[in-house]
Amino acid sequence: MPNYAAMEGLALPRSASITPDSLPLLPNPTANGRAGAPSWRSLPLCPMAEVGSAHQRLRDHLHQTRLLGSISSALYYDQNTVMPAAGAAWRGEQLALLATQLHQRQSSDAYTDLLAAAEAELGPESSEASRRNLTLLRLELERQRCLDPTLVAQLAKAQSRGNALWQEARRCNDFPSFAPALAELIALRREEASQLATAEPIPRSPWETLAQPFEPEISKARLQELFQPLQQRIPALLERVNGATPTPPESVALPESIQEDLCSQLLDSWGYDPARCQRSRSPHPFSCTVGPDDFRITTRVVEGQPFSAFLATAHEWGHSLYEQGLPRHGDHYFPWPLGEATSMGVHESQSLFWECRLARGQAFAARWQPRFVQALGTDPWGGAHGFWRGLNPLRPGLIRVEADELSYTLHIVLRFELEQALLEEGLPVLELPAEWNRRMVELLGLTPPNDREGCLQDIHWAEGLFGYFPSYALGHLISAQMSETMEAQLGPIENLLASGEEARLRGWLNQQVWHLGRSVTGDQLVERVSGAPLSAEPFLRYLEEKVNRLLAEA
Numbered sequence: 001m002p003n004y005a006a007m008e009g010l011a012l013p014r015s016a017s018i019t020p021d022s023l024p025l026l027p028n029p030t031a032n033g034r035a036g037a038p039s040w041r042s043l044p045l046c047p048m049a050e051v052g053s054a055h056q057r058l059r060d061h062l063h064q065t066r067l068l069g070s071i072s073s074a075l076y077y078d079q080n081t082v083m084p085a086a087g088a089a090w091r092g093e094q095l096a097l098l099a100t101q102l103h104q105r106q107s108s109d110a111y112t113d114l115l116a117a118a119e120a121e122l123g124p125e126s127s128e129a130s131r132r133n134l135t136l137l138r139l140e141l142e143r144q145r146c147l148d149p150t151l152v153a154q155l156a157k158a159q160s161r162g163n164a165l166w167q168e169a170r171r172c173n174d175f176p177s178f179a180p181a182l183a184e185l186i187a188l189r190r191e192e193a194s195q196l197a198t199a200e201p202i203p204r205s206p207w208e209t210l211a212q213p214f215e216p217e218i219s220k221a222r223l224q225e226l227f228q229p230l231q232q233r234i235p236a237l238l239e240r241v242n243g244a245t246p247t248p249p250e251s252v253a254l255p256e257s258i259q260e261d262l263c264s265q266l267l268d269s270w271g272y273d274p275a276r277c278q279r280s281r282s283p284h285p286f287s288c289t290v291g292p293d294d295f296r297i298t299t300r301v302v303e304g305q306p307f308s309a310f311l312a313t314a315h316e317w318g319h320s321l322y323e324q325g326l327p328r329h330g331d332h333y334f335p336w337p338l339g340e341a342t343s344m345g346v347h348e349s350q351s352l353f354w355e356c357r358l359a360r361g362q363a364f365a366a367r368w369q370p371r372f373v374q375a376l377g378t379d380p381w382g383g384a385h386g387f388w389r390g391l392n393p394l395r396p397g398l399i400r401v402e403a404d405e406l407s408y409t410l411h412i413v414l415r416f417e418l419e420q421a422l423l424e425e426g427l428p429v430l431e432l433p434a435e436w437n438r439r440m441v442e443l444l445g446l447t448p449p450n451d452r453e454g455c456l457q458d459i460h461w462a463e464g465l466f467g468y469f470p471s472y473a474l475g476h477l478i479s480a481q482m483s484e485t486m487e488a489q490l491g492p493i494e495n496l497l498a499s500g501e502e503a504r505l506r507g508w509l510n511q512q513v514w515h516l517g518r519s520v521t522g523d524q525l526v527e528r529v530s531g532a533p534l535s536a537e538p539f540l541r542y543l544e545e546k547v548n549r550l551l552a553e554a
Contacts, residue, residue: 054117055130058137061114062335065105070291072098077288077296081280085164092160099156100149107144115141129332132519136337142199147192155188159463166462167283175433175451178462183429185464186422193423207423211467214344215474216521223416223470226477229536230409231443237406237547238444241394244551252390254306258375263299263313265371266359270317270502277320284459285312285401287319287351292328295320305402307391311355312401318354321506322347325514333517343522344468348475349482350509356405356476357483358505360391362549363497394550396444398453405476406543410443412473415458419466478526480539482513485530 072095079091105111119134162181169178193206200209204219211218267279282298289295297316302308326339333339341347358364365388372387373379381387397403400411418436421427427435436455440446448454460468486508487493496504512529526534 054114054121058114058118059335061105061111065102066335068098068102068105070294072102073288073290077280077290077298079160079163080282080284080286081298085167088160088164092157092164095160096153096156100153103144103147103149103152106141107147112141112145127332129338129519133332133336133338136518139199140337143196146195146197146199148195151188151191151195155185155192155464158184158188162462162464163459166456166459170283170452170456173450173452173456175456176430178456179429179432182432182461185461186429186466189464189466190423205424207420207467210423211470214468214471216343217523218470220420226534226536227409227413227416227473229540230473231413233540234406234410234543237543238396241406241547241551251304252306252376252380254372254376256301259301259306259309262371262375263309266310266313267317270321270354271506272317276324279313285316287316287323289320289323292334295324302402308402311359311391314359315351315355318351319347321354321509322350322514325510327515327517338517338519340518342516342518342520342525344471345474345478345522346513346525348471349478350475350513352475353479353483353509357479357493358497358502360405361494361497362388363494365391366498367500389550392546392550394547396446398440398446398448399457401457406547407444409473409476409539412469414439414443415469416473419469423466474522474534477534477536477539478522480542481526481530481532481534483542484538486512 075091075094075098079088083091115134115137119138122131122134158181162178162185165178165181169175189210190206193209196209197204200212204212208219263279267277272279276293277295277297280296280298281300283300285297285299287295287297297313297320299309299312299316322341326341327333328339366384369379369381369384369387372381381390393404394406395404396407396410400408400415403411414436417439418427418432421435422429422432433451433455437447440448440454460466483493486505490496490504490508493505496502513525516525516528520528523534526532
C-alpha cells in the first residue's frame, strides 16, 4: 500500500503517511519518507485466530500493519530531524527490517487467503465501501506479491544510504560522491518496475509503473497533455514579466528567531493543536502522519529568504490539514484504504491552496504585514502592498521550493523529462548535472552556478522517488480548478481572507474534498467537485490574472 508522505514531500508503505516538501511517504514518500532481513517469525504475521468474520480478521491484520508502518514513519521523521549523521547505517537496517516485515505482511499466503475469504463474504447486501476497500487491497496485494523480498530490503537500505550521501554531497557541492548511490537506486527501481509490470492491468512504461503509487492510473501521455499548455503559455508570461522590470522588493534580513515566532503564530491562527501536532526543523520540509492523532511537519530557515520558512509552514500545514481531515472513523475507513489520501496530486493541491491562495494572497498580506513590521521593528516593504509583492516575486529562480508560482511548474517539467531520461532513455548518471543545466537554460533561461543549486537540490531522487514530481504540478492545476468552484459557491477567496474567514474555506474543503479519501481517483475527485475534467486552463487563468494585478500595481 503506498504511503503519502508530504515532504515537500516522500513515501513509505501506505500504512503510514509522509509527504515530501511532503516526501513526504519510504513510498514506498513517502511520505513526504516514503525496506533481507531476519525471519518474519520474529513478529507474528497477524492474530488470525479462527474467530469472527474474515472481514473482521482482515481489519485486525490491517491494524497491525498500520502500527508497523507508523514505526517506519516515526523513524523517518527522527532521521530527518534529530538523528546524528553517524546513525544512518543502523537506521537503514532498522528501516530495511520493517520494510521486509511489512512486505511479508502484505504478500504472505496467510494474508492472501484472508483477503480471499473476505471477498467470498461479499453478498448483495455488502456496501460499496466494503467492495471498494477489498478492490484496493487486492490491487496492492498483486503488486506486493510480484516483488522479491530481497529487492524490498535492498531498496530500503539504498534509500537510507542515498539520503545520507545526498545530505553530505549537497552540503559539500559534490555530485560525484552521490552519483554511485543514485545509479544504484535507478537500477533497483528499474528492477522494481520490471517485477511490478505483471500486476499492472494495462501495459505501462517503467516510469509509469513507478508513478502509480503516487498518481493511480496516470500516464506519460496524460501528463504531456496537461503540461503542454503550460510549456506553451508560461514562457510568454515570463517574457512579459521580465520586460516590465518592476523594481524588485528590497532584500530583508529577517532574524531566525523572528521567522520561527511568525511561523508559530501562523499555525496557531490556522488551528494548530499541540496535543496532536508537532513542528520541527529539517534540511527539506515535509509533513508526516505517524498515527491517527499524531501529525508532524518540518520547516527550514533559508538564509536570504525572509519568507521561505513562513511559506513552507503554510505549505506543510496544508498537507497536515488534509491528513487530519481524511475519514479516520467508521467501519470502512481507518485502517482501511478508503481512509487514505486520494493521490499525491490531491495532497499537493491542498498544501498549495494554503500556501499560494492564502498565504501569498493580497488580503492575507494586508492582515499579516503589521505582525512582520511589529516583530522587526521597522517596515522595509513600505506598506502592505510592498509586503504582498515580496511574498510574490515575479522572477524565475534556480531552486524549485523557492520558485515563484509562474515558473514553478516548469521546474516540474524539467524533472519529469530527466526522470524519463534516467530510467528509460539511458542517460548516464554522471551526465545528469550537465543535462540538468542545459535544460534549465532552455526552460527558464538560467544556469546553476553549482550542483547544490542544480541537480542536488531535491531529496526525492536520493530516496529513489521517481514518478513523484509531477504531483506537484498536478497540485497547482487541481488547486486552481477547485478554487474556481469554491469561489462560485462561497464568493471571492480574497474577500474571505480580508475578513479572516479561513475557517469557512477549511470547512468547504472538509465537506467537498477531504472526506472522499480513496473512494475516488484524483481525476474523479476533480470532476466530482468542479463538474469538469482536470485542465490547465483554470491555473493559467489564475496566473494571468495575478500577473496583471502585480504588474499593474508595481
